[in-house]
Amino acid sequence: MVRTSxxxxxxxxxxxxxxxxxxxxxxxxxxxxxxxxxxxxxxxxVRLPNGARISDYFVFEYPDWVSVLAVTVAEEFVFIRQxxxxxxxxxxxxxxxVVDDQEAxxxxxxxxxxxxxxxxxxxxxxxxxxxxxxxxxxxWCHIFLATGVERLDQQxxxxxEDIAVHVMSRATALEVLQAGGFAQAIHSxxxxxxxxxxx
Numbered sequence: 001m002v003r004t005s006x007x008x009x010x011x012x013x014x015x016x017x018x019x020x021x022x023x024x025x026x027x028x029x030x031x032x033x034x035x036x037x038x039x040x041x042x043x044x045x046v047r048l049p050n051g052a053r054i055s056d057y058f059v060f061e062y063p064d065w066v067s068v069l070a071v072t073v074a075e076e077f078v079f080i081r082q083x084x085x086x087x088x089x090x091x092x093x094x095x096x097x098v099v100d101d102q103e104a105x106x107x108x109x110x111x112x113x114x115x116x117x118x119x120x121x122x123x124x125x126x127x128x129x130x131x132x133x134x135x136x137x138x139x140w141c142h143i144f145l146a147t148g149v150e151r152l153d154q155q156x157x158x159x160x161e162d163i164a165v166h167v168m169s170r171a172t173a174l175e176v177l178q179a180g181g182f183a184q185a186i187h188s189x190x191x192x193x194x195x196x197x198x199x
Contacts, residue, residue: 022049038063038098062139066109067096069127069190070119070146077173078119078149081164084183091183092166092176094143094190095119109144115156117165122148128190143190 024046033041040061046054070078079092097112099105106124114120127145131137157163168176174195182188 024048027053032058058136060137062098062137063101064099064105064139065096065132065141065186066099066105066112067094067141067143067187067190068109068113068146069094069143069194070113070117070122070149072119072167073122073148073150076167076169078113078117079166079168079173080116081166082162087183089183092181092187093184094187096141096187099142105142106144109142109146113146113149114153116161116163118151118153118155119149120152121150122146128193130186130189132186141186143186145190145194 026044026046028045030043031040032043033039042059042061044054044057044059046057048054072078078095080095081090081092083090095113095116097108097116099108103111110120110124124144124146126142128141128143130141130143131139132141155163155165173191176182177188177191177195182191
């Protein structure tokens with residue numbers, strides 16, 4: 001993460017003479033939906049720097065998310081499969097969830113991996129921080145790389161969760177990724193980075 005942060009800072013500095021687009025001005029804001037701890041929908045009236053106006057720009061205010069790219073002592077990946085109602089399909093994913101109020105990001109990630117897969121331990125490091133859709137989402141996804149994890153317990157699923165655990169080799173994981181087996185773009189990004197940096 002430190003190396004990539006330095007690279008980004010270097011690129012920004014290199015192009016500092018180029019003018020960046022400027023933020024929009026929010027002239028009015030109202031909440032359309034505010035009855036769920038997991039999602040709030042806001043409608044903004046905004047003015048762009050060029051004077052153009054958008055009277056109904058919608059923003060989803062989600063809490064931050066955490067995901068875990070987990071690799072076992074035997075250098076196998078720990079993935080899950082679950083049904084996603086938005087697309088009506090089942091795909092491979094990383095263990096992931098919502099960051100609880102007042103919970104540290106790392107602790108939230110450790111909890112999600114243990115609850116969804118029964119795996120834990122190992123060495124943890126921040127791996128990737130991305131936004132699902134910065135045009136309409138206010139939250140960030142914090143992905144951790146956990147290496148040397150082991151099976152510590154059984155899954156501890158909520159009554160609304162139906163999650164299957166899959167442990168696969170590096171070669172199989174890459175094949176599944178290349179074949180489109182990960183529909184979740186954030187999780188795909190974490191894996192593509194892993195394979196790019198660990199050829």
